Amino acid sequence: xxxxxxxxxxxxxxxxxxxxxxxxxxxxxxxxxxxxxxxxxxxxxxxxxxxxxxxxxxxxxxxxxxxxxxxxxxxxxxxxxxxxxxxxxxxxxxxxxxxxxxxxxxxxxxxxxxxxxxxxxxxxxxxxxxxxxxxxxxxxxxxxxxxxxxxxxxxxxxxxxxxxxxxxxxxxxxxxxxxxxxxxxxxxxxxxxxxxxxxxxxxxxxxxxxxxxxxxxxxxxxxxxxxxxxxxxxxxxxxxxxxxxxxxxxxxxxxxxxxxxxxxxxxxxxxxxxxxxxxxxxxxxxxxxxxxxxxxxxxxxxxxxxxxxxxxxxxxxxxxxxxxxxxxxxxxxxxxxxxxxxxxxxxxxxxxxxxxxxxxxxxxxxxxxxxxxxxxxxxxxxxxxxxxxxxxxxxxxxxxxxxxxxxxxxxxxxxxxxxxxxxxxxxxxxxxxxxxxxxxxxxxxxxxxxxxxxxxxxxxxxxxxxxxxxxxxxxxxxxxxxxxxxxxxxxxxxxxxxxxxxxxxxxxxxxxxxxxxxxxxxxxxxxxxxxxxxxxxxxxxxx
Amino acid sequence: xxxxxxxxxxxxxxxxxxxxxxxxxxxxxxxxxxxxxxxxxxxxxxxxxxxxxxxxxxxxxxxxxxxxx
Ligand SMILES: Cc1cc2nc3c(=O)[nH]c(=O)nc-3n(C[C@H](O)[C@H](O)[C@H](O)COP(=O)(O)OP(=O)(O)OC[C@H]3O[C@@H](n4cnc5c(N)ncnc54)[C@H](O)[C@@H]3O)c2cc1C
Numbered sequence: 001x002x003x004x005x006x007x008x009x010x011x012x013x014x015x016x017x018x019x020x021x022x023x024x025x026x027x028x029x030x031x032x033x034x035x036x037x038x039x040x041x042x043x044x045x046x047x048x049x050x051x052x053x054x055x056x057x058x059x060x061x062x063x064x065x066x067x068x069x070x071x072x073x074x075x076x077x078x079x080x081x082x083x084x085x086x087x088x089x090x091x092x093x094x095x096x097x098x099x100x101x102x103x104x105x106x107x108x109x110x111x112x113x114x115x116x117x118x119x120x121x122x123x124x125x126x127x128x129x130x131x132x133x134x135x136x137x138x139x140x141x142x143x144x145x146x147x148x149x150x151x152x153x154x155x156x157x158x159x160x161x162x163x164x165x166x167x168x169x170x171x172x173x174x175x176x177x178x179x180x181x182x183x184x185x186x187x188x189x190x191x192x193x194x195x196x197x198x199x200x201x202x203x204x205x206x207x208x209x210x211x212x213x214x215x216x217x218x219x220x221x222x223x224x225x226x227x228x229x230x231x232x233x234x235x236x237x238x239x240x241x242x243x244x245x246x247x248x249x250x251x252x253x254x255x256x257x258x259x260x261x262x263x264x265x266x267x268x269x270x271x272x273x274x275x276x277x278x279x280x281x282x283x284x285x286x287x288x289x290x291x292x293x294x295x296x297x298x299x300x301x302x303x304x305x306x307x308x309x310x311x312x313x314x315x316x317x318x319x320x321x322x323x324x325x326x327x328x329x330x331x332x333x334x335x336x337x338x339x340x341x342x343x344x345x346x347x348x349x350x351x352x353x354x355x356x357x358x359x360x361x362x363x364x365x366x367x368x369x370x371x372x373x374x375x376x377x378x379x380x381x382x383x384x385x386x387x388x389x390x391x392x393x394x395x396x397x398x399x400x401x402x403x404x405x406x407x408x409x410x411x412x413x414x415x416x417x418x419x420x421x422x423x424x425x426x427x428x429x430x431x432x433x434x435x436x437x438x439x440x441x442x443x444x445x446x447x448x449x450x451x452x453x454x455x456x457x458x459x460x461x462x463x464x465x466x467x468x469x470x471x472x473x474x475x476x477x478x479x480x481x482x483x484x485x486x487x488x489x490x491x492x493x494x495x496x497x498x499x500x501x502x503x504x505x506x507x508x509x510x511x512x513x514x515x516x517x518x519x520x521x522x523x524x525x526x527x528x529x530x531x532x533x534x535x536x537x538x539x540x541x542x543x
Numbered sequence: 544x545x546x547x548x549x550x551x552x553x554x555x556x557x558x559x560x561x562x563x564x565x566x567x568x569x570x571x572x573x574x575x576x577x578x579x580x581x582x583x584x585x586x587x588x589x590x591x592x593x594x595x596x597x598x599x600x601x602x603x604x605x606x607x608x609x610x611x612x
Contacts, residue, residue: 397580397582401580407584411583
């Protein structure tokens with residue numbers, strides 16, 4: 001029997017008997033445990049590359065309730081390559097203005113006014129189940145084209161053993177258990193990762209001693225599409241902070257920071273939640289508009305990660321590998337970056353085009369990314385929940401100064417924008433050879449978007465290694481060591497492309513990884529240098 | 544740049560008096576809050592992370608209250 005651990009928003013992958021259940025254990029190239037946003041993004045990416053991928057999830061659709069709502073530009077860029085971004089942006093709420101209040105007074109407002117020359121906005125708000133639904137819809141489209149992706153609902157992984165040259169898995173279903181084998185397993189099974197537990201691996205970090213009451217409220221309110229954040233709100237005397245943020249479908253996310261010593265049951269009493277919501281709304285609009293509680297829950301937050309995200313043939317991605325507090329929206333956003341980092345590496349290794357040692361770089365690169373995310377969200381959480389009297393004094397000092405002085409506003413931290421990390425100094429990138437090249441496109445950096453003829457630059461980075469040649473006619477590179485290389489020549493770079501990729505110079509050549517991170521860049525086109533850099537990126541010794 | 548630890552204020556006595564007088568009439572709590580605002584404001588003016596790091600280190604090492612011989 002497989003118990004429901006949570007209710008689902010919709011049924012998207014109902015249980016269905018498959019032939020594996022009646023056969024001797026069959027070997028699959030990649031088995032993904034968990035069809036959350038990370039498992040689905042990974043499956044889509046691998047499948048599109050032609051690597052057969054099997055996803056097992058113990059439920060039959062995305063979990064209902066309050067989880068991620070903020071999706072950052074990088075996630076949209078990745079989803080764009082996978083085919084899901086259009087729906088996300090159409091459905092999502094785009095916001096730019098944030099306001100910070102202290103007590104009853106507005107301290108300042110900020111505008112994330114998106115830098116021009118990118119296809120996607122800095123952020124959209126969208127309920128996580130929609131993101132998962134759109135990924136599944138893409139998978140269904142792919143399946144109809146014959147792309148080798150399979151999702152099995154109500155399939156729970158109950159045991160797994162790394163046998164050295166494959167992994168043996170046991171799967172439970174409503175009709176009993178069966179066995180399969182996998183060349184590689186990726187555990188995308190969430191923060192409580194049963195895979196991690198089965199392997200006895202640790203998950204260490206910090207618990208923040210604070211409770212957040214999350215109320216998703218449905219109402220047609222005349223409030224602007226902005227992010228409002230209160231420190232010490234006057235409408236809620238014992239609450240440290242409150243957040244109000246709009247989602248699609250006339251739903252508003254309200255977070256109340258309740259502190260550590262609370263009576264959970266009492267706080268979850270709908271009438272008590274309504275009185276909090278009433279007080280907030282009447283302080284803003286003068287009266288209380290009609291609303292209904294759509295979903296409520298209480299969360300405590302932690303920041304922790306596994307030591308390594310790879311253990312032999314088993315990988316960990318998303319919340320199973322690392323967990324952050326949600327301030328700064330780095331959970332799902334960083335998990336999707338894990339998926340894109342791993343997909344092309346697994347694909348090339350399975351096809352015999354890269355040595356399996358390349359897979360270690362998944363762990364070194366993404367633990368580095370996780371540390372940066374943990375650092376940022378710990379700092380935000382520490383600002384919001386000061387740990388000592390001195391910390392409270394400094395926090396309040398910054399708030400007091402922020403009313404009149406711009407410098408203090410930059411200290412106020414209710415979550416920093418989630419941006420992808422730059423793999424500075426990591427092994428699979430080469431030394432920057434473009435003197436005075438822009439910082440944002442140095443080796444290790446994710447490519448920023450820019451307009452090019454007929455669209456945007458990132459539209460042209462389709463998942464292969466790409467040579468971007470600006471101001472050159474470059475030779476017809478196609479394959480290097482069997483690995484497909486796309487070439488993109490741009491003769492008349494837009495102003496944005498010049499600013500982001502050339503700096504002062506007239507021309508440049510970039511080698512870009514399948515996950516859109518820059519491997520290396522040069523002022524001149526040299527096939528030898530590109531070949532050597534590509535071999536470095538693949539973890540092969542340059543010849 | 545390294546942190547200046549040799550005399551650097553033209554009118555030390557005047558500044559000292561001004562600092563102390565700024566706390567006149569403040570409760571202990573208000574004084575703490577005042578100092579915090581002052582530190583943040585000065586830190587922004589200095590703006591040099593290295594210098595600020597050195598200052599924190601120097602202050603951490605100075606005995607602050609428990610004079611030891
Ligand atoms: C209140 C809140 C707000 C948040 N806000 C944001 C935000 O604004 N932006 C953001 O980026 N992130 C946010 N997050 C974080 C985000 O929700 C998570 O990072 C994200 O869900 C992680 O995705 P995942 O795919 O790694 O894991 P999950 O979404 O947890 O999915 C794991 C899947 O694995 C399945 N599974 C588990 N065990 C097994 C098994 N043995 N066999 C088969 N299947 C199994 C589960 O059923 C589940 O479907 C928020 C989180 C919370 C709680």
